[in-house]
Amino acid sequence: MLQRYPVDSMGQIIQRSLTTVYQYLQTYRAGGLPTLDLHHSPGRPHRLTPEQEQQGAQVVTFNTPQAVGFPANMNWTSALVRDDLQNTFEVTYSERGTRGLWYRLGLGFTCTRPTYTLAKADPAKQAAFREDFEVVKKPLLDGEMDHILLEQESMIRDDQAIGRTWLPKGQPKQIPTYGKHWGDKLLGILDDETGEVFCQHEEHYTAVEFLTFLTPVVARYAGEKIVMVLDHAAIHHATRIQPFLEEHRDHWTLMFLPPYSPTRTASTRRIARRCTARQLNWIEGVWGSLKRRVMYNVFFRSVKEIIAAVTAFIERINNHLMETVDRFCVRL
Numbered sequence: 001m002l003q004r005y006p007v008d009s010m011g012q013i014i015q016r017s018l019t020t021v022y023q024y025l026q027t028y029r030a031g032g033l034p035t036l037d038l039h040h041s042p043g044r045p046h047r048l049t050p051e052q053e054q055q056g057a058q059v060v061t062f063n064t065p066q067a068v069g070f071p072a073n074m075n076w077t078s079a080l081v082r083d084d085l086q087n088t089f090e091v092t093y094s095e096r097g098t099r100g101l102w103y104r105l106g107l108g109f110t111c112t113r114p115t116y117t118l119a120k121a122d123p124a125k126q127a128a129f130r131e132d133f134e135v136v137k138k139p140l141l142d143g144e145m146d147h148i149l150l151e152q153e154s155m156i157r158d159d160q161a162i163g164r165t166w167l168p169k170g171q172p173k174q175i176p177t178y179g180k181h182w183g184d185k186l187l188g189i190l191d192d193e194t195g196e197v198f199c200q201h202e203e204h205y206t207a208v209e210f211l212t213f214l215t216p217v218v219a220r221y222a223g224e225k226i227v228m229v230l231d232h233a234a235i236h237h238a239t240r241i242q243p244f245l246e247e248h249r250d251h252w253t254l255m256f257l258p259p260y261s262p263t264r265t266a267s268t269r270r271i272a273r274r275c276t277a278r279q280l281n282w283i284e285g286v287w288g289s290l291k292r293r294v295m296y297n298v299f300f301r302s303v304k305e306i307i308a309a310v311t312a313f314i315e316r317i318n319n320h321l322m323e324t325v326d327r328f329c330v331r332l
Contacts, residue, residue, distance in 0.1 A: 228254055
C-alpha cells in the first residue's frame with residue numbers, strides 16, 4: 001500500500017482475495033501494524049466438558065466397543081466413537097467431527113495398527129536369557145570362543161507382498177498375480193559379531209532339512225568354538241540330529257531361547273516373529289527387512305524368481321557387514 005500498488009496487485013502478491021485485502025487495509029488504517037497480528041479463532045464452544053472428554057478417552061483406551069454396548073464389534077471406528085459419545089453424553093457429532101475432536105483435543109489418539117505380544121510370555125525367563133547371553137559372550141570377548149550364531153527359519157511368501165510405498169497421487173499401483181502363492185522356506189544364521197548371514201533354501205521344515213543345513217554351517221566354522229542361539233521348534237530337538245550334535249559337542253553348544261507358550265502352533269510362531277522373539281533373536285530383524293525390501297509390491301512368476309531375489313538381498317547385506325551389525329545385532 002505504501003508503495004502505491006493497486007489493490008488487485010496486492011491480492012496477487014500475498015495470495016488473498018480482494019475482500020481480505022480491503023479488510024487488512026481497513027484494520028491497518030484504524031489501528032496500525034499491531035492490529036494486523038494474526039490470531040487463531042478459538043472456534044465453537046466445546047460440546048463436552050473436560051471431564052467428559054477424559055471419560056470418553058478412557059472408554060476407548062480400556063474397553064472394546066462390544067464391552068460398552070456394541071455387539072460383534074471389537075475395534076473402535078470413528079462411527080462407533082461417535083455413537084458412544086451420543087449414547088453417553090447426548091451430544092451429536094459427524095464421523096469427521098469425531099475424528100477432528102480426537103485430534104483437536106490432543107487426546108493422543110491415532111488410527112494405527114496394534115502390535116502383537118504373547119500373553120504367555122515369561123518376562124522372568126526372558127530376563128534370565130539376557131543374563132545368560134551376557135555370560136556366554138564373555139568367552140567371546142576373551143578369545144576363548146569364536147562365534148555366536150543366531151539361527152531361525154523363515155517362510156518368504158508372496159501373499160504377504162502388499163506394503164506401503166511412495167506412489168503418484170491418484171495412481172494406485174496394481175500387483176498382477178496368478179492366483180497362486182509361491183514361497184521360499186529359509187533356514188539361516190546371523191553371526192552376532194561380524195554381521196554375516198548364511199541361509200539355505202528348502203522345500204520343507206523337518207529334522208532332515210535342519211540336519212542338511214547344519215552340515216555346511218559346521219563346515220564354514222570348522223575347528224572353531226560356536227554357540228548357536230535357536231528356539232524350541234521340534235526340529236531343533238529331533239532324535240535324528242542328536243548324533244550329529246554329539247559328534248561336534250567339543251566345538252558346538254546350543255543355547256535355546258525361552259519358550260513363549262506351551263504349544264508351538266503355526267499361528268503362535270507367526271505371533272512370536274512379530275513381537276518378543278525379535279528382542280532376543282535379532283535374525284528376525286533380517287527376515288523382516290528381507291520381506292519389506294524384496295517381497296512387498298513385487299510380482300514373482302515362480303519360486304526361482306523369489307530365490308534369486310532373496311539371494312541378491314543376502315549378498316547385498318553380506319557386502320555391508322557393519323551396516324548389518326548396526327541395524328540388527330542389538331546389544332541386550
